[in-house]
Amino acid sequence: MDYRNKITTERLRPSSVSDARDVVEETESNRGRIIQSSAIRRLQQKTQVYPLETNAAVRSRLTHSLEVQQTGRFIARRILAAFREQGKLIELGLEGIETAFVNLVEMSCLMHDVGNPPxxxxxxAAINDWMKKHAGHCYQKASGDAETSTLFNEVLLPDVCLFEGNAQGVRIIATLQELNLTCSQIAALIKYTRPAYQPRDKNGFGFDYLNRKPGYYYAEEGLIQHIWQHLGIAEGHRYPLTYIMEAADDISYCIADLEDAVDKGILTLSTLSSFLEDEWTERCHGQSQYLPDIIEDAMTADITAHGFITRFRTRLVNDLAAYAAQRYIECHEQIYAGSLNEPLIDGGSEQHLALVTLKQVARKHVFSSKEVETPELRGYSALKGLLEIYRPLLEISADDIAAMVRKEHSPYFISQRLFHRLPKRYVEAYLRPTAELADSTTSAQEKQELEWYYRMRLLIDYLSGMTDDFVLREFQCLSAI
Incomplete structure (x- = not known):
């Protein structure tokens, strides 16, 4: 096991910097590219739990991601400290690149939610429901009811009918934003290892956990295969540092969601502690006092809700981070290979039971509140409404779209005006693969199908990249409400 084979300077394209840089400098370059990207800035106006929240103290996707970043850094440093104490840094190829190890974890944590839609x-759900109902009909109209190939039926259509934030995140950083990150940095973001078109029960690798959701789209499949080959990752396996990012996310959001509920007055301190203890008792049947002891330790006389949350969070984050680091060390051979088919905070531990308890309390008593559900319903309706408004772009031929790209007069004046509203960066991401199709030896039928697939991706890119408030404004604007 040599981490210098996993943490490399290789990028998807040659860097504009002419001088050769070492792996630490390259991960610092990743950091700059990521932090300055618009994808990160948009997170400040995307939902964590409370859509359209005006209270800046309540978490957005951006503030949540910053907390995940810090937790990931904490876990990574504990892992490195353990390897150092065991005298294994040289053996594992980590001596001298410890900063690169931490940087990759931190930036994967910061980016982990960039693909989440408004x-x-x-x-x-809004995107997937609409696609499953209408996408096939849109293609039939665009193609003049042409017969469809196996590629379309088994890959392209299933792919656009399963939007997933993790897969969209990979697409954003690699295809839309073109950040040209190192292969190691992109790999650290890929949480799941099957393509969106592949049914979960047909992954063929035996990794039910690693394949429980899609990790990338067909559009990025070639890129993923290149990265896997370069880093020596077997098909269906995961990059080792991704386990740390996943644990940091689990630790951060399960506590944060309850803290925000207390801040908004949805839960009081007494109801929160009561719900936690009841849920814990129901799950472990009195066989463990792990979480009740943490609650009791945080609950001192005359303590405020803020004081309780601070003490509770500090103790639990420390415990869970220490457990995640310990598991990384104990399961290191499997983790390095990417074959550990479970999270670091595993199902057989008190620590995992604590996470499940917190998540269940949030699900039962926070996510079902009117403060959460009413804006979600508005957002659901607005997104489906926008998909219907933009539907004409999906129902015209490839030749008609090409004429719009050339800015020629079109008889489809509604579609033309809708096309003009699409961001230039997203249109360019559509034009690159479709231009390559023209010079390929692909059959005429599959060229037509692939053009429509990339056109569908263009619309999904646009709508999923919107912020919460922009979705409502755009829907109101175009529907004249």
Whole structure:
């Protein structure tokens, strides 16, 4: 096991910097590219739990991601400290690149939510529901009811009918933003290892956990295969540092969601502690006092809600981070290979049970509140409404779209005006692969299908990249409400 084979300077394209830089400098370059990207800035106006929240103290996707970044850094440093104490840094190829190790973890944590659509999981549901109902019909109209190939039926259509934030995140940083990050940095972001078109029960690798959601789209499949080959990652396996990012996210959001509920007055200190203890008792049947002891330790006389949350969070984050680091060391051979088919905070531990308890309390008593559900319903309706408004772009032929690109007069004046509203960066991401199709030996039928697939991706890119408030404004603007 040599981490210098996993942490490399290789980028998807040659860097504009002519002088050769070492791996630490390259990860610092990753940091600059990521932090200055518009994808990160948009997170400040995307939902964490409370859509359209005006209270700046309540978390957005950006503030949540910053917390995940710090937790990931904490875990990574504990892992490196353990390897140092064991005298294994040289053996593992980590001596001298410890900063690069931490940088990769931190930036994967900061980016882990960049692919999330407006209104979170409700946004995902809106896109997927509309696509499953209408995408096939749109293609039939665009193609003049042409017969479809196996590629279309088994890959392209299933791919656009399953939007997933993790897969969209890979697309944003590699295809839309073209950040040209190192292969190691992109790999650290890929949480799941199957393409969106591949059914979960047909992954063929035996990794049910690593394949429970899509990790990338067909559009990025070649890129992923290049990265896997370069880093020596077997098909269906994961990059080792991704396990740390995943643990940091689990630790951060399960506590943060309850803290925000207390800040907004949805839960009081007494109801929160009561819900936690009841849920814990129901799950472990009195066989463990792990979480009740943490609650009791945080609950001192005359403590405020803020004081309780601070003490509770500090103790639990320290415990969970220490456990995640310990598991990384204990399961290191599997983790390095990317074959550990479970999270670092695993299902057989008190620590995992604590996470599940916190998540269940949030699900039962926070996510179902009117403060959360009403804006989610508005966002769901607005996103589906925008998809319907932009539908004409999906129902015209490839030749008609090409004429719009050339800025020629079009009889489809509605579609033409809709096309003009699409961001230039996204249109360029559509034009690159479609231009390559023209020079390829692909059959005429598959060229037509692939053009429509990339056109569909163009619209999904645009809508999923919107912020919560922009979705509502754009829907109101175009529907004249």
């Amino acid at each position: 209104f979170g999981h409700f946004g995902e």
